[in-house]
Amino acid sequence: MDRIVVNGIEYVRAQPVAKAAKRVPQPKMVERQCKWCRKQFFARAADVKRGWGLYCSKTCKAIRQEVRTGQYRAHLEHRDADGYGGEFSNAHQFSNEEHDCNKD
Ligand SMILES: [Zn+2]
Structure with a gap:
């Protein structure tokens, strides 16, 4: 065909x-700001497209994830104490009282 x-x-x-071979396989870089430490860094445009390239380093990403999961765990614990615990003990007490009243 050629x-x-x-x-x-x-x-x-x-x-x-030949044209393609001449092109250096250098990824397109875009300037980003780290979501954690606010440092400016360059990330690959392809990664940014995929939703990556949010953090300047793996360390920042790890810290960020740890904070997020910690908050999530705290949120769950908080919900357990206020919601589940309260509702459960109330319902439990009610049914116990009813049973005890009927019994006695
Ligand atoms: Zn950072």
């Missing part, structure tokens, strides 16, 4: 392969 012959003259198409 060659055509017209009237006995061979034409060779400029090879796109």
Whole structure:
């Protein structure tokens, strides 16, 4: 497909392969600001597209995740104490009282 012959003259198409090989496989970088430490850094555009490149380093990402999971755990514990615990003890006491009243 790269060659055509017209009237006995061979034409060779400029090879796109060579062009591609010349292109250095350097990823496109975009400037970002770390979501944790606010440091400016460069992330690969492809990564940013995927939702990555939010943190300047793995350390920042790890810290951020730890904080997030810690908050989530605290949230669960808080809910247990206020919601589940309260509702459960109330319901339990009510049913116990009823049973005890009927019994006695
Ligand atoms: Zn950072």
